[in-house]
Amino acid sequence: MIDSAVQREPGHRKPDGRAFASSANSPQRAFGRFTNVHKAFKRPGQVPLVAIDNVSFDLHAGQLISLLGPSGCGKTTFLRIAAGLISKTSGVVEINQAEVERPQPDFGMVFQQPNLMPWRTVLKNVLFPIEIQGDADGGAVQRAADLLSLVGLSGFEHSYPLQLSGGMQQRVALCRALVNQPKLLLMDEPFGALDELTRMEMQDLLLNIRAKTGATVMLVTHSISEAIYLSDNVVVFSPRPAKIADFIAIDLPYPRRPETRYAPEFTEFEHRAGRALGITR
Amino acid sequence: MNPQSLVRSMYPLLGVIVILALWQLYTWLSGISPLVLPSPVEIAAVSIKRYDLLLQQTWPTLVETVLGFFLALLIGIPLAVFVANSRLFNLVLYPILVATQSIPKVAIAPIILVWFGLGISSKLALAFLVAFFPIVVDTATGLQATPPGLLELAHALCASRRQVFFKVQMPAALPFIFAGSKVAITLAVIGAVIGEFVGSVNGLGNLVLAANSQLDGPLAWAALVWLSALGILLFAAVALTERLVMPWERAAQH
Secondary structure (H helix, E strand, O other): OHHHHHHOOHHHOOOOOOOOOOHHHOOOOOOEEEEEEEEEEOOOOOOOEEEEEEEEEEEOOOOEEEEEOOOOOOHHHHHHHHHOOOOOOEEEEEEOOEEOOOOOOOEEEEOOOOOOOOOOOHHHHHOHHHHHHOOOOOOHHHHHHHHHHHOOOOOOOOOOHHHOOHHHHHHHHHHHHHOOOOOEEEEEOOOOOOOHHHHHHHHHHHHHHHHHHOOEEEEEEOOHHHHHHHOOEEEEEOOOOEOEEEEEEOOOOOOOOHHHHHOHHHHHHHHHHHHHHOOOO | OOHHHHHHHHHHHHHHHHHHHHHHHHHHHHOOOOOOOOOHHHHHHHHHHOHHHHHHHHHHHHHHHHHHHHHHHHHHHHHHHHHHHOHHHHHHHHHHHHHHHOOOHHHHHHHHHHHHOOOHHHHHHHHHHHHHHHHHHHHHHHHHOOOHHHHHHHHHOOOOHHHHHHHHHHHHHHHHHHHHHHHHHHHHHHHHHHHHHHOOOOOHHHHHHHHHHOOOHHHHHHHHHHHHHHHHHHHHHHHHHHHHHOHHHHHOOO
């Protein structure tokens, strides 16, 4: 579980976003490219509300990237644009060499709320994407069972969601997002509704799953420590309209452990993110 | 049934026993004519003694009620789907539905009788008319109350409209559909009885009228008791169906 995360090519780690460093020096084309993404909401009788102001950066395969920013800064809007759930005003979102303009069947999505269907058992909830999209290789049921066991929910396959705690429900949602082996896992404040201890547990679980599956992850959070603990790269957004305030490459080695949170480098990253957010000087 | 719920069900039973005892006492002490107010013992005796007649008259009322109820489901649910999913249907149909619902069913019963005759179809039509409204309103409400998070999930998975409807909207609306159905089934009994009152040759409602006109108070009351038992049984049947169709609702309580 440890190795796959560590062994990923360090050459992909760049000090900054593409706004700062051109992708020309990258040996291969990035997995995900966001170029001048701009979003303005029309308001009747008023000037349009700019939510995202020309944001550009690259996302490399196998990376976990966090979008960090204050509440209401447009980071969730950005994630939704990346997911193809809402349209952008201008700019290009290119993932896996295809432009994203509508929802993609090979993306996985985790929302802040588990959004489980109370009438389906845990296993049937995890298999919901397969029911919608079909079981391409016939291995979905086995994969669902493996994922549930990976998140520690073996034995709960035939329980109903309302019988589970909030943290367990969110683990089911994570399995559901992974069951069709998505090319990109998008997470919108996935642990925001959980208590602090469950949250830390879920962060380790996510890192563990990422190491095992090699999934590329883009995650929205407003927690500085969460962003640093989880990510290869942190995109720090300014208050609305969202612009890139800083692009921080977190070069702490994986696997990260609870002690990592107390390392001096960790604190330095926290300071840097805090400065970018305008919290500290 | 666990001891706790057994104790809980004793409370309403206790209330019923007290009322029946007071009633019995009153008829003994006042010497009131059984035509005006028969005693509970008399009513019980007739309910059992004329069991064959009552059962025979229960059958048509049961058929009218159940058929009217199913007809209301059959027409009400698809109509609710249109009302919930189409703005045009909603704007055109909803006010008409509400307007027709405000017409007292007793008042249109004679007209229904002229249209459909003395047979079962006029009762069925009335049972349908009263049962229809709660089913349409509750189903439409349920379909429109689909949690937005589930719709977004389906959207993100590229689900087709058909998949969204059958796999998300409909199951999410089930609790609403059953809530409407429980109201509708009890109303359907009333609709059938209204039909029988206005013009019929059989049924429990007809029996109440016939026994009354023959000054047979205890039999009229016995028919009433059977009628309410019928209503309770039908309600229980819908509630049982709900438990069987939605096992997760019960699971959540444990």
